[in-house]
Amino acid sequence: MDDQKREELLAQQMEVIRRMTEHNLARMGQDFWGTPLFDGPSSAKDPPSPAPEPPKQSGGTAPAQAGTPQPQEQAVQEPEPLETILAELDSYIGLAAIKEEVHNLINLVRVHQMRRTHDLPTPELSLHMVFSGNPGTGKTTVARIMARIYHTLGILSKGQLVEVDRSGLVAGYVGQTALKTSQVLEKALGGVLFIDEAYALNGNGGQDFGQEAIDTILKAMEDHRDDLVVIVAGYENLMEDFIHSNPGLESRFNRFLHFADYTAEEMCAIFDMQCRKGCYTLTPEARDQVRRALEAADTDGISFGNARGVRNLFERVLVQQANRLASADAPTREMLMELTAEDVAAAAAGMAEPNAPNTES
CATH class of the missing domain: 1.10.8.60 (Helicase, Ruva Protein; domain 3)
Known part of the structure; x- marks a missing residue:
């Protein structure tokens, strides 16, 4: 030759x-935790971002700049059978403690709804959550799952997930942050707003407008308590400090899920x-x-x-x-x-x- x-x-x-x-x-798709590659509505998208994911239209983490997720939302879907969603969750590798917490939460919501049906007293049920853990432990994936579960249970009208970080909420000039945050919240209505590294919203004084974003989010959580769920996520110690830095955050976020390293x-x-x-x-x-x-x-x-x-x-x-x-x-x-x-x-x-x-x- x-x-x-x-x-x-x-x-x-x-x-x-x-x-x-x-x-x-x-x-292989973007979801690398073990999700089967379904062809139907419950197919593992993402990401991820990755993805995501990555910005990704399916609600993952794909930054316009490295490490900067932008607000994106999933296409609205019909509610899925709860058994299908839970089977997908249970198929993920690891996440044993998270799976148990999700099942517990579903049971709590179901009993809460049954008590309402029978005109029994029902204490206010906060469905907002704090996800803590290191990168790559499945926080965004489980947030997506929770949006679908809440939609199936009739808690959320659409079930989409909108993922942002500080850059997607905070602007650089007075008066712009509230508008920017409100636009993101409008996209999230009927679904889940997932805020990654939420502690970055804590301002350092001066001209930092992170607190304005927090105040706008807290008001929306109150005004739309029946059709908006907010999940904040990040490293464990930093998330603890963030939640306890503001009485409004403490009163609304009382459900903590820790994602252990694999x-x-x-x-x-x-x-x-x-x-x-x-x-x-x-x-x-x-x-x-x-x-x-x-x-x-x-x-x-x-x-x-x-x-x-x-x-x-x-x-x-x-x-x-x-x-x-x-x-x-x-x-x-x-x-x-x-x-x-x-x-x-x-x-x-x-x-x-x-x-x-x-x-x-």
């Missing part, structure tokens, strides 16, 4: 590998799930290498990013596989599916480099 034909063959192989990689990544075993299960969705297989040596890499990363849930870190590792492994196969003669189907220990080791080493690019969304 002359050099020109060999170069043409290599170019064709590279194109096949590139297309397969893009196709498999697209199939264990190394759970992160291995997430990696396996990503392989299944993308039609990839791990050699026994590669599986051991994945476990070692995730056990090492498990010491720092903040910088690694939990499930997001698993996704980053997986995507880097695919890059290493593509680099390896680029020089192979006519890779077989099995070769295109197989991930080796060398692929995983090279990907893990790349993530460990101090200046390694962050691929989180």
Whole structure:
């Protein structure tokens, strides 16, 4: 085979590998906690953002600038069977304590509604929530689930999720923050407003308008108590300080859900799930290498990013596989599916480099 034909063959192989990689990544979707890839209304969107997600129209976290979610809302859907939503929630890897709390809340709401039907006294039920935990532990995913559950239970008229952070609520000039926040709240009416890193709204005095956003949100929570739920999220200690910094926040947010870091075993299960969705297989040596890499990363849930870190590792492994196969003669189907220990080791080493690019969304 002359050099020109060999170069043409290599170019064709590279194109096949590139297309397969893009196709498999697209199939996996953005929700990397174990959600089945449904084709119907309950399909795992996101993200995420990621995504999301990422801004994402499905309500995830895709920033216009890195780390800056903008207000986006999901298309309004018909209420889904509660059993379908709970089956999806229960299929997620990990989140045992969160799943239990969600089931408890559903039971509380149902009994509350039955008491109303029988004209029995019903204390005011606050459905606003505080989600605390490190990045990549599923807070946005569960917020999406709660919006759907509240819609199905008849608490919310639409069930969409609108996700913002400080930049989506606070403006730079006097009088603009209330307008900007009110526009976001209007989009969220009938659904859930999810405020990521909500403690960033705490002003530092001077010309900071975060408190104006908080006041506008509190007023909307009172005026639209029957058709608006607000979920605030962020790191645990900072969220505690944020809620207790304002009597209005303390009186409205009394339901706290903590999202624990994933264990190394759970992160291995997430990696396996990503392989299944993308039609990839791990050699026994590669599986051991994945476990070692995730056990090492498990010491720092903040910088690694939990499930997001698993996704980053997986995507880097695919890059290493593509680099390896680029020089192979006519890779077989099995070769295109197989991930080796060398692929995983090279990907893990790349993530460990101090200046390694962050691929989180």
